[in-house]
Amino acid sequence: NTMxxxxxxxxxxxxxxxxxxRKGHFNTLGLRNDFGFPPGLRTxxxxxxxxxxxxxxxxxxxxxxxxxxxxxxxVIFGEDVAFGGVFxxxxxxxxxxxxxxxxxxxxxxxxxxxxxxxxxxxxxxxxAEIQFADYxxxxxxxxxxxxxxxxxxxxxxxxxxxxxxxAPWGCVGHGxxxxxxxxxxxxxxCPGIKVVIPRGPVQCKGLLLSCxxxxxxxxxxxPKILYRAAVEQVPTEAYTIPLSQAEVIQEGSDVTLVAWGxxxxxxxxxxxxxxxxxxxxxxxxxxQTILPWDTExxxxxxxxxxxxxxxxxxxxxxxxxxxxxxxxxxECFLNLEAPIAxxxxxxxxxxxxxxxxxxxxxxxxxDAIKKLISY
Amino acid sequence: MEWFKxxxxxxxxxxxxxxxxxxxxxxxxxxxxxxxxxxGPPLTATLTREEGLKYxxxxxxxxxxxxxxxxxxxxxxxxxxxxLYDGQEACAVGIEGGITLSDHLITAYRxxxxxxxxxxxxxxxxxxxxxxxxxxxxxxxxxxxxxxxNFYGGNGIVGAQVPLGAGVALACKYLGxxxxxxxLYGDGAANQGQIFETYNMSSLWKLPxxxxxxxxxxxxxxxxxxxxxSTEYYKRGDYIPGIRxxxxxxxxxxxxxxxxxxxxxxxxxxxxMELQTYRYHGHSMSDPGVSYRTREEIQEVRSKSxxxxxxxxxxxxxxMASIEELKEIDIAVRKEIEDAAQFATTDPxxxxxxxxxxxxxxxxxxxxxxxxxxxxLTSTS
Numbered sequence: 001n002t003m004x005x006x007x008x009x010x011x012x013x014x015x016x017x018x019x020x021x022r023k024g025h026f027n028t029l030g031l032r033n034d035f036g037f038p039p040g041l042r043t044x045x046x047x048x049x050x051x052x053x054x055x056x057x058x059x060x061x062x063x064x065x066x067x068x069x070x071x072x073x074x075v076i077f078g079e080d081v082a083f084g085g086v087f088x089x090x091x092x093x094x095x096x097x098x099x100x101x102x103x104x105x106x107x108x109x110x111x112x113x114x115x116x117x118x119x120x121x122x123x124x125x126x127x128a129e130i131q132f133a134d135y136x137x138x139x140x141x142x143x144x145x146x147x148x149x150x151x152x153x154x155x156x157x158x159x160x161x162x163x164x165x166x167a168p169w170g171c172v173g174h175g176x177x178x179x180x181x182x183x184x185x186x187x188x189x190c191p192g193i194k195v196v197i198p199r200g201p202v203q204c205k206g207l208l209l210s211c212x213x214x215x216x217x218x219x220x221x222x223p224k225i226l227y228r229a230a231v232e233q234v235p236t237e238a239y240t241i242p243l244s245q246a247e248v249i250q251e252g253s254d255v256t257l258v259a260w261g262x263x264x265x266x267x268x269x270x271x272x273x274x275x276x277x278x279x280x281x282x283x284x285x286x287x288q289t290i291l292p293w294d295t296e297x298x299x300x301x302x303x304x305x306x307x308x309x310x311x312x313x314x315x316x317x318x319x320x321x322x323x324x325x326x327x328x329x330x331e332c333f334l335n336l337e338a339p340i341a342x343x344x345x346x347x348x349x350x351x352x353x354x355x356x357x358x359x360x361x362x363x364x365x366x367d368a369i370k371k372l373i374s375y
Numbered sequence: 376m377e378w379f380k381x382x383x384x385x386x387x388x389x390x391x392x393x394x395x396x397x398x399x400x401x402x403x404x405x406x407x408x409x410x411x412x413x414x415g416p417p418l419t420a421t422l423t424r425e426e427g428l429k430y431x432x433x434x435x436x437x438x439x440x441x442x443x444x445x446x447x448x449x450x451x452x453x454x455x456x457x458x459l460y461d462g463q464e465a466c467a468v469g470i471e472g473g474i475t476l477s478d479h480l481i482t483a484y485r486x487x488x489x490x491x492x493x494x495x496x497x498x499x500x501x502x503x504x505x506x507x508x509x510x511x512x513x514x515x516x517x518x519x520x521x522x523x524x525n526f527y528g529g530n531g532i533v534g535a536q537v538p539l540g541a542g543v544a545l546a547c548k549y550l551g552x553x554x555x556x557x558x559l560y561g562d563g564a565a566n567q568g569q570i571f572e573t574y575n576m577s578s579l580w581k582l583p584x585x586x587x588x589x590x591x592x593x594x595x596x597x598x599x600x601x602x603x604x605s606t607e608y609y610k611r612g613d614y615i616p617g618i619r620x621x622x623x624x625x626x627x628x629x630x631x632x633x634x635x636x637x638x639x640x641x642x643x644x645x646x647x648m649e650l651q652t653y654r655y656h657g658h659s660m661s662d663p664g665v666s667y668r669t670r671e672e673i674q675e676v677r678s679k680s681x682x683x684x685x686x687x688x689x690x691x692x693x694x695m696a697s698i699e700e701l702k703e704i705d706i707a708v709r710k711e712i713e714d715a716a717q718f719a720t721t722d723p724x725x726x727x728x729x730x731x732x733x734x735x736x737x738x739x740x741x742x743x744x745x746x747x748x749x750x751x752l753t754s755t756s
Contacts, residue, residue: 079595079597080595080596080597083596083666083667086595104597104601104602106563106566106594106602106603107533107534107563107564107566107567107594107602108566108567108568110568111566111568134531134532135532137532138532138534138567138568138569174454174455174456175455175456176455176456176517176519177516177517177519177520177531178519178531178532179456316744316745316746317744341747342747343746343747344746345746346730346731346743346744346745346746346752347734347743347744348730348731348734348743349734351515351730352455352506352514352515352516352517352520353506353514353515353517353724353725354725354727354729354730357727357730358730358746359746360746360747364746364747364750367747368747371749
């Protein structure tokens with residue numbers, strides 16, 4: 001059994017070999033690059049045995065590979081997963097493990113998730129892929145009404161805890177309305193499922209393996225813009241990162257910054273800018289699990305700093321920042337020095353040509369910090 | 376791919392003198408497969424010179440427009456997702472030949488051809504692809520979201536447009552205006568649950584809807600055999616009568632559409648058409664299109680069944696038009712496309728206010744919350 005269960009320890013051990021991506025707002029390719037994935041971004045893990053340089057989609061493949069190897073009931077299915085998937089997350093798995101373990105489904109999201117629930121209830125470790133998070137809505141009923149409530153309504157007789165749903169998530173520079181959405185807030189409103197979003201390859205593999213192992217149906221959103229852009233040294237063996245535990249990536253004393261997925265890297269740049277230009281020390285927290293979320297870490301941090309900024313790409317009204325904001329003001333009301341700031345997408349459908357103006361980029365976040373500090 | 380090999384068209388030749396131009400031609404069409412129908416569309420069609428030239432020009436425009444879009448995409452002037460229609464022109468043009476502009480049509484994302492046949496101009500289409508204010512959706516939709524009068528798009532989520540089409544058909548029936556709705560979807564989307572829900576509703580209420588499955592053999596990279604338990608898409612409506620038609624022959628498509636339209640307008644309810652067609656490009660511009668099919672296959676279809684070549688040969692070999700005439704049309708089309716591309720690259724982008732316009736219908740301007748608490752944009756739609 002090669003599964004190690006380990007927690008993230010704040011030992012400050014740095015990982016090596018992080019690749020730099022393009023700087024500037026949008027480069028000539030039009031790809032979003034108002035953030036970098038710079039070397040020195042501390043990802044606090046123990047190095048578990050040998051590591052290989054992997055990008056995000058390769059870390060997904062590695063996690064799935066470990067799962068299929070150790071769990072004979074594991075199956076992977078979705079649209080186009082057999083040849084490797086449109087983002088190459090399942091390359092080589094069909095050849096290695098056989099066509100009855102890695103197979104394509106027709107174009108039917110509701111069918112995919114429904115089928116996945118059934119397979120999970122019967123005992124298989126079902127890993128379903130939805131090709132883009134934007135397409136997950138036909139399956140919304142299955143997820144919310146069936147998967148989330150199975151254990152509850154059967155009095156623990158049945159459950160579909162073996163189900164994990166993976167979907168590419170978030171803006172990508174040119175995705176427009178239906179290839180850029182961040183639907184985590186819709187699912188956060190549903191007790192019974194877990195929603196998890198990694199920020200880089202090391203977290204991705206650990207969190208995905210945790211989701212697969214977790215005895216609850218999980219939705220795992222993978223930031224598609226990071227599939228190639230984020231490269232790290234990732235352990236080749238299996239390891240897990242605990243769910244519902246937020247990670248403090250950088251400690252600070254003046255402002256708490258909370259985000260998940262791609263936006264962490266934007267806020268990392270913002271934290272650096274704040275330090276250089278304003279002398280403000282920011283504490284950056286990666287929420288990692290959206291539901292159920294780690295209230296303790298965030299509240300402790302806000303109790304220390306007194307100021308909170310939450311940022312996500314999804315539209316501001318009803319976005320998950322609203323939930324965090326509400327809880328924090330309940331718990332830390334007297335600690336707050338300034339109103340909680342939310343820097344999010346506009347309340348519009350994700351735009352086609354206006355994307356650079358829509359996204360909560362580092363300038364908007366920096367502006368928000370300035371206002372927080374001078375309140 | 377057997378259907379390609381079995382295709383053959385016979386042409387009845389009218390007696391003609393060498394220098395006389397034929398104004399009308401009677402063509403024998405490919406046999407059509409029927410499901411739950413006693414008789415199908417007629418096996419012969421009349422093609423007039425005027426129609427021939429019109430179809431040729433429209434198909435050539437679509438072809439050139441798509442190739443131009445390909446070129447602009449590679450130059451990164453068009454970005455995002457771009458799904459090209461070349462190879463399938465006969466479907467759009469044939470369908471339009473069988474209905475009128477007052478009928479309604481809705482399709483999925485491979486919609487540039489339909490935008491044109493439904494009344495859009497090349498300029499507007501190309502400006503929409505580049506996201507400029509002169510675009511047909513004011514630059515806010517892009518490739519997948521183009522609309523004109525009685526053309527409801529342009530839809531990104533496949534399968535979702537079909538129940539919508541049924542709704543439009545209900546409106547037609549309710550208003551008693553003798554119009555119908557054509558709802559298109561592809562071989563991939565044919566497996567979506569909501570399509571079967573729509574079959575049931577439209578059959579139950581006898582809605583004037585023509586379901587058309589544009590079967591171009593591949594759903595992205597998945598061939599029909601690998602994704603469908605039954606590849607006879609025209610039979611998948613079960614209790615809905617169906618016809619399977621050669622989608623590369625514009626006259627076959629037109630006659631089948633006319634037949635289907637008559638069926639709907641007579642109050643008999645829905646009918647399903649499967650158009651067997653082919654796309655030369657990959658699924659979208661990010662797909663080279665050769666990893667799941669061979670170049671030989673694409674070449675074979677291009678040489679044997681290209682819709683534009685078929686029409687051209689038909690017209691030339693029957694003296695319906697001279698080769699110079701057709702060349703002139705080609706030149707005119709090329710110029711139109713060049714002008715449109717020029718417009719599309721030079722037209723300014725929509726103003727930033729448009730980011731928040733048209734979210735809701737509102738009488739007064741209302742404020743849209745922005746990315747930060749103090750930024751609010753005003754929506755003045």
